[in-house]
Amino acid sequence: MSHVVVLGAGLAGLAAACHLVGDGHRVTVVERESVPGGRAGQLHQDGFIFDTGPTVLTMPDLIDRPLRAAGSSLAERLDLQLLDPAYRGFFADGSQLEVRHGHEAMRAEIHRECGSVDAAAFDEFVAWLRKLYIAEMPNFIDRNFDRPTDLLARPRAAAQLFALGGFGRLGPMIRRRFQDERLHRIFSFQAMYAGLAPDDALSIYAVITYMDSIEGVFFPKGGMRAVPEALAGAAEDAGAQLRYGTTVAELLRDTSGRVRGVVTDDGERIAADAVVCTLDLPTAYKYLLPDVRPPRAVGGLLGGNYSPSAVVWHVGVRGVPEGKAHHNIHFGHEWSGAFQDLLKRGTLMGDPSRLVTVHSLDDEEAAPEGCSTLYVLEPVPNLEVGRIDWEREREPMRERLLGFLEESGYPTDVVTEHLVTPLDWQQQGMAAGTPFALAHTFPQTGPFRAPNVDRRVPGLVFAGSGTVPGVGVPMVLPSGRLAALRVREMVG
Template identity: 65%
Template sequence: MPHPVVVVGAGLAGLATACRLAGAGYEVTVVERGHQPGGRTGRIERDGFSFDTGATVMTMVDLLEDTVAAAGSRLDDLLTLQRLDPAYLAQFADGSRIRVRNGAEAMRAEVAAVSGAREAERFDDFVEWLRELYEIEMAHFIDRNFDSPLDLLSRPVPAARLLALGGFGRLGPAVRRFFDDDRLRRLFSFQAMYAGLPPSSALALYAVITYMDSIAGVYAPAGGMHAVPTALAEAAARAGVTFRYGLEVDQIQGRGGKVAAVRLVDGEVLRADAVVLTPDLPVAYRAFFPELTPPRGVRRGVYSPSAVVWHVGVRGEAPAGRAHHNIHFGSQWDEAFDALIKRHELMPDPSRLVTVPSATDPSLAPEGCSTLYVLEPVPNNRSGIDWDEEAGPMRERLLGFLDAEGYPTDVVCEELYTPRTWEHLGMEQGTPFALAHTFAQTGPFRPPNVERRRPGVFFAGSGTVPGVGVPMVLVSGKLAAERVADWLDGDR
């Protein structure tokens, strides 16, 4: 009989774990409190509009292909993807624009046209640096389980090369060494925000996010981003995974010091030789292991800033010249990050992301209308901001911003997500970006994906290794599945 495994949560991490475990022959059940797959990559349907409530940027499709293949399916049979060109449209405070083009050659031409031949030459060097960083990090430090920081010593050559490339320096200064044009510096370093840090203090090794966004390509799934978890759930189901929706886990039960079962809130008990938990780690420890002292990173971790996301369905179409993803940079940079991250205040001159998924897939809005996703970085709930009071003024500022930038503003329906919303949805400190990627919360220093005091308990998701973002969460599912396989088939 195959070992039974229960995965708690049908978000991307849980689905990736389930695909890999089912493909390896385990008997997998996924328990999800919602009524559909997706988790943070959720969906709202309202008045003919479809809103993706989580991530909007899809990169590193090869990781998604690999996950589906592990379950015995082909991604092309489950999901249609369109590579975006431009991947982003960046607009700066002086009114100038830079398109992040599809492919290094096209992007080089864009840099030459906007910033000159010298900056284009430097872009060539920048791309080579990004590629080498990515290849070293992915193979040796991201797609790998660590049992302790000492494991880093087992790969001295890649570690030395990463050091030589400046990976342990700071991202902002590293990018400045390549470019004189301040617009390019911002364009190729703002991704540090995904890691929860300002570019000036984020480790340069997080330039791998820049590689994913700016070099490897950005894709739009037909049907919106929610089509990604839907495809993963279908691949898992075809491989034999059982899904139990609309149910919550009450308790992880043990026998003889090992995991034995999962009890649901309605009293049903599911046999399990291993359990993979995908909620935020502090939430998981409070819910299932209140008797344990969580790892230090869980107890005292530094959390990323949060974001306000305004989902708005409007009459009218996006103005000509706008892209699927549009980044509107404010005039301030270091000052804005200082306010957000150091002082836990709203950015005085915020940079914002406006995604218009209906521009690529008209099925996401009624005819003649648009679906907009407007994101502004804000402090997490450490700030003490009262979002009951601040939500209204924030909404009006975002509406004024859209109007000033020429977007349609005849609102049909809307939903405003604030840090209070994220916390209500189970995200620690009201941030969907989990623990910040400080040095002390990176790689083997990040909270581990195994709870050795409760043999058979494992974790996946953005709060554990390797970290935040759709690609990293897919990898987290792979790493968790490897932990489970090692436990069940060998090291028990």
Template identity: 60%
Template sequence: MSRVIVVGAGLAGLSAACYLTGQGHDVTVIERDTGIGGRAGALRLEGFTFDTGPTVLTMPELIDDTLQAAGSRLSQRINLKRLDPAYRARFADGSVIDARADPTDMINEILDTCGAADAASYEAFVDWLTRLYRLELPHFIDTNYNAGFDLLRSPAALARLTFLGAFGRLGPAIRRRFGDPRLHRLLSFQALYVGLSPERALALYAVITYMDTVAGVWFPEGGMHAVPRALADAFTDAGGTLLLDQPVTGLITDRNGRVAGVRTDEGQFMADAVVCTLDPAAAYRLMIPDVRPPRTVRSGRYAPSAVVWHVGVRGLPGDQVRHHNIHFGRDWNSAFTAMIRHGELMPNPSRLVSVPSLDDPSLAPPGCSTLYVLEPVPHLGGSVDWVREAAPMRQRLLQFLADGGYPTEIVTEKLVTPLDWHRQGLSHGTPFSLAHTFTQTGPFRPPNRIRRRPGLYFAGSGTVPGVGVPMVLLSGKLAAERVGRYLGSRPPAGPARNRSERPASSGWLR
């Protein structure tokens, strides 16, 4: 039985751990914090429970696949509810469109709000999204790359994607299909998940729209933190070891440069392979300071960040509020230009408000509500001084909640800015890592293996396949596949030597 260490108990690390345990390895997950989940953590304040990271869950079958690898099932671990609507979209003119779970219901919603022509287009749009997804997932997402030429290893799938317009731009692809500008926004805002404006994102990222509008949005009882809890429980029930509050301080290698374990403040942990889930810049600095990071890590284009305001309030929202509420600003393209191109706050921002206590009242005290308010903002490479801007931002968000009909008698709160994301070790203060430009996608994204350090693998949003809960779960699976192939052909290791004593350069983390 080979020994494998996973650094980090977030979604990527726990996914890798479940798959590695299923392969029959002796797996230990080492986490620097006192709890599991990483960015998908939980914050508990005065009887309120807040999800600290993602709030939108799609593709639950990927969670089931991960749990099955560790001998469990989703149905045994998490109670899921499909949200209908997945989102309520509220526009500056006061109109509302619900993103309905059932395609027939969505056609009727579009018919009532946007007209017959756009309603007639929706069925063909769903077909287009579905074909994109079925081509992309097995051939270009759930796959390990060794070089850029690997894009050509499925030429038939690549040709079909080209025929479907996947390498055009998302914004124009949506406008060709629908006439109502409100649908343009509702069906393309997902480009923000990959760090781009809809006008710049490739149409292939419509697969995220597929996940939202076709596959559906789900809510786990207890909040999103129920997902890492389920993965951790399945992992330990299958015999894995989970160590908390033990920061890894360096990598141990043998005389041939192969991985032999890690160091922590508690001592050395020997292993035949290591999966590291840190942000790529931090991973290179900590684990392999003598290896030059790839260009995308050194000088890549990072996605915008977000301000997240966790607010526990007295009172319940009115009937106009749903679980997920997207408030679209009046200006659209100019808002993206300001934030992404100029590094400035959106002049007329769009915001997300999630109210998970609507579907799980246990997340708030009786008669109270748990609110998660998110506004996209520039990363730390922009021009915003967050020491000065945090208080005005809070006041604007408070007024926005009052204007939107949300309860605003605050019991407890926590405001998270890009400075806080940076303190968590995230480059440029963004939880969305590297933007998914074409040159930072697929084989051009930071790789999940390091040829100069055999036995070291990466998982998480900074490597393949990318950002978002489904992609991060797959990143753990892909790293585990790498480890399995490596350990199946690994030559005997030489005596270990500790490279972690070499001082780490901080130059890669800007």
């Protein structure tokens, strides 16, 4: 039985562990924190529980797959609640628009708020999104590439993506379909998940819009932290060993350069036939492969275009907000100019749009009785393009976010709080101070993205948001499976 060490108990590492143990490997997961989760972590503070990573959960079948590989299932491990509305959009003119679950419910919402023409356009939009997803997911997302020419191995799918306009630009495509500007924002803000302005993102990333606007947004009982806990539990029950509070200091390599295991920070040597590394790729090359020149696609060290970062303010407050959904998007007056601030000028958005997630509305453990847990996110430049002194800007940002909450009708009697800036992300090992890794520009997409193997370092496989297929929960879960397939190629 071959032994595989997985570095990191985040979603990618845990998915990889589930698939690896299902393939018959002996698996050890090494995690520096005391709990599973990685970027999908948690914070306990003054009686409040905060989910510190992703807050939007879509495509639960992608969680079910690694669970089943480990002999378990989604139904056994998680209790999911469908959120309807998935989002409540608040606009600068005072209007609101909800993203409702189901074709008919969303069509009715559009008809009521935007008119019959846009409601009819929605029918065609849904059909287009479904075709895009069916062509894209199995052929270009959930697949390993060895070279760019592998795109030609499935010419019918590639031709279909071209025919669907998948390589056009998302923003203009949405504007051609809908008249109401609010719909332009509701159906294109997801480009930010790919690290791009809607006018710069390829239309193939409308697949993210499909995932949340059509397939639905869910919330697990116990909070988002329940997802890594479920994966970790399944992996352990199937025989994997999870070692928390353990940091890997270096890779063990033989004279040929092949990886043979890891060395922990206390000097323990753990032998392995293969290692799956889920560290942010520039960090992995810098600290674990200092003698290997990183590929340009890795970014940071030798170029590359990083996603924007975010300030996240975790706030425990007295009171419960009225008229708010689980996920609330507050759009500013400005749209395209705000992205110019963020991505080109490297400044704070002059008129920002913000996300407020109220976990405690659906998680009774998240806050004491009569209180609420708020997750307030504002996109900000990453540390490579940004010109912001976060030591000085930290408190002014906090005051602006407090004023925004008050103006928007949220309770602001703060009991406890924790503010995260790009400097904090950087200190956690995230290149350019962003938790969203490399942006999904065309040269950093699919087979052009940083690969999950480096042929110069046999025995090492990468997983996570920095490599294929990309950023976000629906991407890093398949990333773990793709890493397990690479291990299968290496050691059988």
